[in-house]
Amino acid sequence: MKKRKRRLIISGALFAAALVVSAVLPDEPWAGWLQLAAFLQAYIFTAHKVLFKAVRNISYGKIFDENFLMAVASIGAFFIGEYPEAVAVMLFYQVGELFEDYAVGKSRKSIADLMNIRPDYANLKLADGTVEKTDPDRVKPGDVIIIRPGEKVPLDGVILSGASMVDTAALTGESVPRDVCEGSEILSGCINLNGLLEVGVTKEFGQSTVNRILELVENATSQKARTENFITRFAAVYTPVVVITAVLLAVVPPLVSEGAAFADWLYRALNFLVVSCPCALVISVPLGFFGGIGAASKAGVLVKGSNYLEAAAHAEYVVMDKTGTLTKGVFEVEKIVPCGGLSAEEMLCLAASAEGGSNHPISLSLLRAAGEAGLELTTAENVEEIAGHGLSVDVSGRHVLAGNGRLMELKGISYEEACEPGTVVHIAVDGSYAGYILIADQLKDDAAMAVGGLKEAGIRTVMLTGDNSTAAEVVGKTVGIDQIFAELLPEDKVIRVEELLAAKSRKGKLIFVGDGINDAPVLARADVGVAMGGLGSDAAIEAADVVIMQDEPSKLLDLMQIAKKTLAVVRQNIVFALGVKLLVLILSALGFANMWAAVFADVGVSMIAIINSMRLLKE
Amino acid sequence: MKKTYLLEDLCCANCAAAIERGVAKIDGVQSASVSFLTTKLVVEAEEAGYDEIFKQIQKVVKKTEPDVTIKEI
Numbered sequence: 001m002k003k004r005k006r007r008l009i010i011s012g013a014l015f016a017a018a019l020v021v022s023a024v025l026p027d028e029p030w031a032g033w034l035q036l037a038a039f040l041q042a043y044i045f046t047a048h049k050v051l052f053k054a055v056r057n058i059s060y061g062k063i064f065d066e067n068f069l070m071a072v073a074s075i076g077a078f079f080i081g082e083y084p085e086a087v088a089v090m091l092f093y094q095v096g097e098l099f100e101d102y103a104v105g106k107s108r109k110s111i112a113d114l115m116n117i118r119p120d121y122a123n124l125k126l127a128d129g130t131v132e133k134t135d136p137d138r139v140k141p142g143d144v145i146i147i148r149p150g151e152k153v154p155l156d157g158v159i160l161s162g163a164s165m166v167d168t169a170a171l172t173g174e175s176v177p178r179d180v181c182e183g184s185e186i187l188s189g190c191i192n193l194n195g196l197l198e199v200g201v202t203k204e205f206g207q208s209t210v211n212r213i214l215e216l217v218e219n220a221t222s223q224k225a226r227t228e229n230f231i232t233r234f235a236a237v238y239t240p241v242v243v244i245t246a247v248l249l250a251v252v253p254p255l256v257s258e259g260a261a262f263a264d265w266l267y268r269a270l271n272f273l274v275v276s277c278p279c280a281l282v283i284s285v286p287l288g289f290f291g292g293i294g295a296a297s298k299a300g301v302l303v304k305g306s307n308y309l310e311a312a313a314h315a316e317y318v319v320m321d322k323t324g325t326l327t328k329g330v331f332e333v334e335k336i337v338p339c340g341g342l343s344a345e346e347m348l349c350l351a352a353s354a355e356g357g358s359n360h361p362i363s364l365s366l367l368r369a370a371g372e373a374g375l376e377l378t379t380a381e382n383v384e385e386i387a388g389h390g391l392s393v394d395v396s397g398r399h400v401l402a403g404n405g406r407l408m409e410l411k412g413i414s415y416e417e418a419c420e421p422g423t424v425v426h427i428a429v430d431g432s433y434a435g436y437i438l439i440a441d442q443l444k445d446d447a448a449m450a451v452g453g454l455k456e457a458g459i460r461t462v463m464l465t466g467d468n469s470t471a472a473e474v475v476g477k478t479v480g481i482d483q484i485f486a487e488l489l490p491e492d493k494v495i496r497v498e499e500l501l502a503a504k505s506r507k508g509k510l511i512f513v514g515d516g517i518n519d520a521p522v523l524a525r526a527d528v529g530v531a532m533g534g535l536g537s538d539a540a541i542e543a544a545d546v547v548i549m550q551d552e553p554s555k556l557l558d559l560m561q562i563a564k565k566t567l568a569v570v571r572q573n574i575v576f577a578l579g580v581k582l583l584v585l586i587l588s589a590l591g592f593a594n595m596w597a598a599v600f601a602d603v604g605v606s607m608i609a610i611i612n613s614m615r616l617l618k619e
Numbered sequence: 620m621k622k623t624y625l626l627e628d629l630c631c632a633n634c635a636a637a638i639e640r641g642v643a644k645i646d647g648v649q650s651a652s653v654s655f656l657t658t659k660l661v662v663e664a665e666e667a668g669y670d671e672i673f674k675q676i677q678k679v680v681k682k683t684e685p686d687v688t689i690k691e692i
Contacts, residue, residue: 060682066631101630108656222652222661232636283632283655290656 004098008091014042015087022083039083047074047090064239066277073273077595080263085595089274092596096603103610104283118214119154119188123147125198136188136205147197153190156208157199159183164195171213172549173300189213212541216302220293223305227570228285235278242585246272249589264591271588274598275581284573284609291616292566298617299558300549308545311528313563316508317500318454318556319522321493322465322475324515325532325553326451327441331361331423333369334442338435339416345373351427351437353377353395354402362423365439386410390425401428408433422471441471448479450553455480457560462500464493464522493522501525513556516543530556562616569616573609580605620669624660625690626653626680634684641679647672660689 018038025031054067062068070093077086122136123146131146136154139145144160147153153166163181168174171189180186186199189210205211250269253260289306296303303309323329336344352370355363356377370377380393380400389410390403401411408415408426415433418424422440426433451461463481465472465488472486485496501510509527516523516531520543523529531544533551541547548555584601587593629635635655642651642662649663660680664672680689 057685060685062682062685066633104630104656219661222654222659224652232639235633235636236640277633279631279633282636286632286655 001098001101004094008046008095008098011042011046011091011094014045015084015091018042018087019084036083039087040078043074043078043083043087043090046087046094047071050090050094064243064276066279069243069273069276073270073595073598076266076270076273080266082267082595089595089599092599093274093603096599096607099607100279100283100603100610103607103614104287106614118210119152122154123151136208139201139205141201141204143201145199145201147192147199149192149194149196151192153186153188153192153199154208154210155188155199155201155205156186156203157201158185160198160200162195162197164197165193166190167193171209171300173298173555174550213297213302216304216541216547217293217297220303220305223307225285225289225306225310227310227567227574228289228306231281231285231574235282238278238281239276242272242276246270246276267595268588268591271593271595271598272585274595275584275588275601277602280577280581280602280606280609281574283606284577284613285570287610287613288566288570288573288616291569291613292562295566295616296559296562299555299562301555301559301562302541302547302549303559304545304547308528309563309566311509312511312546312559313567314507314509315457315459315511315528315560316504317460317462317510319462319464319497319500319510319512319526320451320481320553321512321514321519322463322467322472323441325513326447326463326475326479327443328551329441329515331365331439332442333365334422334438334440336435336437337416337418340429340432340434342429342434345375347427347434347437348373349375349377350395350398350400350429350434351402351425354380354391354393354400356380357383358391362425362439366425366437399430402426419470443475443478444551444553446552446554450556451479451481453554453557454560455482457557459560462496464488464496466490466493490518490521493519494525497522497525501527511556513548513553516541516547519543530559566616569612573612576612577605577609620664620666622662622664623692624662624676625692626658626660627688627690628686629653629655629658629684630686631684634687637683638680638687641683642676645672645675645679648676659692 021038022035025035050067051071054065054071057065057067070089074086074089077089119136121133122139123131124134124139125131125144125146139155145155145157159180159182161182165177166180166186167177168190171187177193188208246269249272250266253265254262289309292309293303293306320326336347338344338347348366348370352366352375355366356379378396380395382394384392386392386403386407389407390401393400401407402425404424405415405426408428411428413428413431413433415426416436418436418438420438422438425437425439427436428434454461461481462483463472463476464485467486469486472484476484488496497510497512504510511528511530512522512526513530513532514523515533516539523531523543528546529544530546530548532548532553546559580601584593584597588598632655635653638660639651639653642648642660647665647668652661662676677689680687
């Protein structure tokens with residue numbers, strides 16, 4: 001790069017010298033030769049590499065090579081006496097190439113930086129207690145590694161000892177650090193912030209989160225968008241057409257028309273050759289998509305291909321699963337309704353104590369709520385589980401029944417019917433009804449915002465759920481979903497999605513968002529399958545086209561926004577590159593454009609397109 | 620069978636597209652994709668007779684862009 005720069009600076013100096021010489025020379029025949037000599041030496045110094053490449057590539061059977069086109073254009077310019085143009089074409093062509101390489105190198109690097117989560121080493125703890133720095137590839141599941149503050153977590157594992165905060169921003173885009181302690185799972189790619197951790201490795205490097213993500217993003221550009229395929233096909237036709245037109249332009253008018261000077265038409269044809277290189281077109285599209293994919297991964301959204309980003313920009317329907325997508329999928333105590341003489345706290349305390357020995361999700365949510373309220377629990381005695389009904393236990397001398405309505409009926413206790421979505425746990429103490437505790441799945445904090453944002457963008461939102469209609473209605477109404485389908489079996493979901501696919505317009509796309517568990521068929525069927533909460537879930541990463549790393553439906557809005565912006569940039573690039581090229585071609589054919597304009601239409605346009613694409617990564 | 624190669628010194632977007640088209644045309648190659656930004660060529664091809672296919676791939680690359688060296692990764 002440095003060498004090329006130096007060479008071009010000398011070229012520029014020689015060119016400037018030749019211009020000065022030709023300006024001061026008197027108008028005499030011998031001066032013409034001197035002028036030619038001045039420009040010729042500048043030309044040879046500037047162009048020898050391109051000329052060499054042109055000849056070599058022809059020997060490989062490569063015609064329409066850009067080196068060849070530039071060589072023909074500049075040599076042609078010499079023959080018709082346009083010496084300054086001949087040198088300028090070569091000089092600026094190479095300056096442009098240099099800038100282009102620089103810009104492409106820079107965007108490659110910024111993407112590599114973005115993906116700079118690959119750990120360089122792991123501190124492997126050996127059997128004798130010493131620690132050895134080693135390649136993460138060489139660590140096996142079951143090994144123990146040490147992670148010091150400030151180091152990247154090299155492999156997925158479970159913390160054996162130590163506690164710390166970890167920065168997951170590289171994986172999730174989330175800036176708030178996570179707390180981890182003994183027993184927590186820890187994912188590779190995070191950065192350990194402050195504590196010393198000893199981690200038992202659970203996956204080899206190839207299977208670890210960080211490697212899977214890197215592979216996914218790096219391979220994303222292999223899945224090409226329609227626009228990209230279109231433009232490369234277009235480019236394959238564009239160059240031959242322009243070159244053939246150039247030949248016709250040089251030959252036909254001077255033959256047909258008496259007044260047409262060959263030199264003039266040749267000049268116009270040479271302009272065509274300069275403009276015929278399709279690089280600006282071909283480079284602008286993938287670079288735009290790559291920028292978009294990079295920007296999305298920065299926000300914690302992994303897109304597996306340019307085609308999915310393109311499809312997301314045309315979303316017409318967003319179909320969402322309820323549990324795990326709009327709701328947390330975790331049951332929590334929503335409210336406590338005392339109907340006897342007991343306080344809410346006493347009820348919770350009794351219920352939690354009664355269910356203390358159980359692993360059922362409902363019991364766990366009671367225990368969690370009691371723990372959060374700081375209640376002291378007692379151990380239940382004489383625990384009797386009545387299958388399908390609930391529990392009958394003794395807690396500190398009191399007889400407690402905790403279960404559904406059927407349990408109350410079985411025990412002959414009159415109770416209050418609760419018509420609310422969720423699971424109701426009725427409590428009776430010493431034979432009399434005490435009230436009920438409502439346990440429900442909680443809405444995600446940003447669910448309403450996500451749905452609202454989608455609707456604002458003119459997208460129709462649909463919710464699918466296997467849950468009962470009451471629960472579905474409540475969630476749907478709260479977040480503002482347009483259409484709800486409840487009580488669906490997994491196969492019904494596929495049928496509904498197919499119906500919606502048939503109902504949408506031809507150009508519109510259907511996005512399905514699920515948690516990646518049990519909805520693989522629907523994810524596959526939708527135009528874009530989005531899995532949420534991909535962090536740590538291999539199945540989700542495998543099945544989906546887009547993975548939202550964090551459990552936040554509002555990331556969908558980020559995805560849409562990035563997708564739309566990417567497509568806008570790509571479109572701008574195509575219109576701009578094609579427009580300028582076409583304009584210069586027309587002006588050249590009419591004899592209004594000179595070779596300087598042609599050089600701009602070639603390298604200038606590429607550079608502007610590259611810079612435009614880079615905008616995506618900046619924000 | 621899927622193979623990935625690094626195309627070193629690939630510096631022209633149009634050549635990347637041309638290599639992609641050329642490789643896809645080789646007999647026995649099911650699909651080919653060149654990413655200009657990662658300079659990677661991903662080929663899906665039949666396992667049988669892959670040596671011959673790889674020779675063809677090298678030929679296509681050499682012909683399209685003589686400066687590029689192809690490396691298996």
